[in-house]
Amino acid sequence: MVDRERAGQGQGDELTSATLRGDTIVAIATAPGRSAVAIVRLSGPQAEAIAARVGVSVARCAPRVATRTRLHACDDPAVPLDDALVTHFPAPHSYTGETVIEFATHGGSIVPTAVCAALVHAGARQALPGEFTERAVLAGKLDLLRAEAVADLIDARSTATHRAALTQLDGALSRALDALRTAVIELDALLAYDIDFPEEDGGPVPRARITTACDALVERLEALLATVPAAVLGRDGVTVVLAGAPNVGKSSLLNALVGELRVIVSDVPGTTRDAVEVLLDHEPWPLRLVDTAGLRETQDPLERLGIEVSERYVASAHVVVVCGETPAALAAAATEIRGRSAAPMIGALTKRDIVTNSYDIANAGSHLAHFAHIVPVSAHTGDGRSALLAAITAVMRAQLEERTGVLNTNTPLLTRARHQSAITTARDELLAFRTAWADGALPAPVAASHVRAAAHALEELVGAVDIEDVLAKVFSSFCVGK
Ligand SMILES: Nc1nc2c(ncn2[C@@H]2O[C@H](COP(=O)(O)OP(=O)(O)OP(=O)(O)O)[C@@H](O)[C@H]2O)c(=O)[nH]1
Ligand SMILES: [Mg+2]
Numbered sequence: 001m002v003d004r005e006r007a008g009q010g011q012g013d014e015l016t017s018a019t020l021r022g023d024t025i026v027a028i029a030t031a032p033g034r035s036a037v038a039i040v041r042l043s044g045p046q047a048e049a050i051a052a053r054v055g056v057s058v059a060r061c062a063p064r065v066a067t068r069t070r071l072h073a074c075d076d077p078a079v080p081l082d083d084a085l086v087t088h089f090p091a092p093h094s095y096t097g098e099t100v101i102e103f104a105t106h107g108g109s110i111v112p113t114a115v116c117a118a119l120v121h122a123g124a125r126q127a128l129p130g131e132f133t134e135r136a137v138l139a140g141k142l143d144l145l146r147a148e149a150v151a152d153l154i155d156a157r158s159t160a161t162h163r164a165a166l167t168q169l170d171g172a173l174s175r176a177l178d179a180l181r182t183a184v185i186e187l188d189a190l191l192a193y194d195i196d197f198p199e200e201d202g203g204p205v206p207r208a209r210i211t212t213a214c215d216a217l218v219e220r221l222e223a224l225l226a227t228v229p230a231a232v233l234g235r236d237g238v239t240v241v242l243a244g245a246p247n248v249g250k251s252s253l254l255n256a257l258v259g260e261l262r263v264i265v266s267d268v269p270g271t272t273r274d275a276v277e278v279l280l281d282h283e284p285w286p287l288r289l290v291d292t293a294g295l296r297e298t299q300d301p302l303e304r305l306g307i308e309v310s311e312r313y314v315a316s317a318h319v320v321v322v323c324g325e326t327p328a329a330l331a332a333a334a335t336e337i338r339g340r341s342a343a344p345m346i347g348a349l350t351k352r353d354i355v356t357n358s359y360d361i362a363n364a365g366s367h368l369a370h371f372a373h374i375v376p377v378s379a380h381t382g383d384g385r386s387a388l389l390a391a392i393t394a395v396m397r398a399q400l401e402e403r404t405g406v407l408n409t410n411t412p413l414l415t416r417a418r419h420q421s422a423i424t425t426a427r428d429e430l431l432a433f434r435t436a437w438a439d440g441a442l443p444a445p446v447a448a449s450h451v452r453a454a455a456h457a458l459e460e461l462v463g464a465v466d467i468e469d470v471l472a473k474v475f476s477s478f479c480v481g482k
Contacts, residue, residue, distance in 0.1 A: 039102060040112050042100065043101075045099065048101070063088055068086075071084050074119075130474075147474065152165035158279065161235055168415065180217065191451060210437060211438065224412065225423055227413045237287055239288045239317050239318045241292060247270075248324050248351075253350060257280060323350050346372055346391050375387045422458065422460060425457040429451070
C-alpha cells in the first residue's frame with residue numbers, strides 16, 4: 001500500500017487528490033505476484049487519448065465489451081507489451097463516473113508493470129490509494145459509507161465480515177442514516193416553527209411532541225451504537241488463548257485447528273516463546289486463536305519474557321483453552337489461569353492418541369468444575385477438533401452474546417470508529433437539547449443549535465458535508481487501484 005502523504009513527498013504539499021482531480025489516473029488493481037491475469041485501470045478525461053498511444057483503438061472497442069488488443073510501448077508499435085483484453089467504459093457509465101479503460105493483461109510482475117509504465121509515459125498519473133473509489137464518491141456513484149464497505153469487503157478475513165460488508169455495500173447503513181437524518185431535520189423544522197410563532201400560548205407545537213420525537217431519535221441512535229461490540233468482534237475475532245504447561249501440545253493443537261503448520265512444534269519444552277495469533281474463519285464470529293509460551297517457573301530470561309506475554313494474553317482472552325495431558329494437569333493449569341482471568345475455560349485433554357489413561361470427569365474432583373467443557377483431542381489424528389470448536393461456539397453463545405449482542409450481518413452495523421464517533425456526537429447533541437428543552441434552561445433558538453449539530457454529525461458521516469476533510473481520512477487506508 002502506498003501512503004498518500006508519502007506519495008506526495010518531494011513533489012510539494014500540493015500533491016493531493018483534491019488538487020489533481022482533473023488528472024487521468026492509472027494503477028494495477030490486482031495484487032502483485034504470479035497470476036493468470038492482472039488488471040490495469042485507467043480513469044479520467046484523457047483516458048481514450050492516452051490508451052490510443054499504447055495501441056487501443058476506442059473506435060474498435062464497443063462500450064463495456066472486452067476486446068482483444070495488442071498493446072505496445074508508448075507511440076512505438078515496434079515494441080510489443082502484451083496481447084490483452086481491453087474494456088472501454090465511456091463516462092458516466094463506469095465505476096468512477098469518468099471514462100475508464102480496463103486492461104486485463106497477462107499476470108506476473110513484468111507485464112502489468114510495463115503496461116502501467118507505458119500509460120504513465122503516455123500522460124497518466126499513478127493513482128493514490130483509494131483514488132478510483134474517491135472519484136466514484138465525488139461523482140455520486142457511491143456514498144462514503146458504501147465506499148468504506150468496498151474497503152471492508154477487500155479486507156474481509158472471515159465470513160462474518162464478508163457478509164457485513166456486502167450488507168453495507170447494499171446500503172443498509174446509508175439508508176438507516178438517511179432516515180435518521182430526515183427525522184432530525186423534521187425535529188429541527190418543528191422547533192423552527194415553534195420559534196417563529198412564540199406568541200401563541202405555549203407555542204404552536206405541543207412541547208411533549210418535540211420531547212417524544214427527540215426521545216425516539218435518541219433510542220434509534222442508541223440501537224445503532226449497541227451494534228458496536230458485536231461488529232468489533234465480527235471484525236477482530238473472539239480471542240481464544242491456548243494456554244497450559246510446556247510441551248502439552250498447544251502449538252500442535254493450534255496447527256490442527258487451522259489445518260496448516262503455522263507454529264513450530266518440538267518435543268523440547270519451552271519451544272514457543274512469543275504469542276502467535278491466527279484468525280480462523282468460524283461462525284458466528286471468527287476466532288483469533290493465540291498460541292502462547294508454556295507456563296512454568298523458569299530462570300531463562302528469554303522464556304520468562306514469553307511467559308509474561310502469555311499471561312497478558314490470558315488476562316485479555318474471551319475464552320481460554322487450557323491444555324493438559326491428564327485431568328490433574330488440567331486442574332493445576334486451570335487454578336493458575338483462574339488467578340489471572342475470569343474468561344470461560346475449556347479443558348483440552350491433549351495427545352489422546354498416545355495418552356491412554358482413562359479419565360472420569362465425574363470423579364475428577366471439584367477443581368475440574370472450573371471448566372465449561374472438557375474435550376479429549378489429538379492434534380496428530382484430528383480427533384476432537386470438531387468437538388473443541390463446538391465447545392468454543394457453545395461458550396461464545398452462552399457468555400459472549402449476552403454481553404455483546406448477536407452479530408446480525410443483515411442489519412446496519414457500525415463497523416468503524418468514524419461511525420461510532422459521529423453517532424455518539426449526534427446522540428449527545430440530542431441529549432443536550434433534550435435537557436435544555438425539558439427544563440427551559442436555554443432559549444429555544446440556542447437549544448435548537450444542538451439539533452442542528454446532531455444533523456451535521458450525521459451528514460458528515462454519509463459525506464454530505466465537509467467532504468474534503470473526510471475524504472483523505474477515509475481513503476488513506478485503501479489499496480492502490482481501488
Ligand atoms: N502423539 C501426539 N503427540 C503430540 C500431540 N500434540 C503434540 N504432540 C507432541 O508433543 C510435543 C510438544 O508439542 P508442542 O505442540 O510443541 O507443545 P507446546 O505445548 O506448544 O509446547 P511449548 O511451546 O514448549 O510450550 C511435540 O513433540 C509434538 O509432536 C498429539 O496430539 N499426539
Ligand atoms: Mg508451543
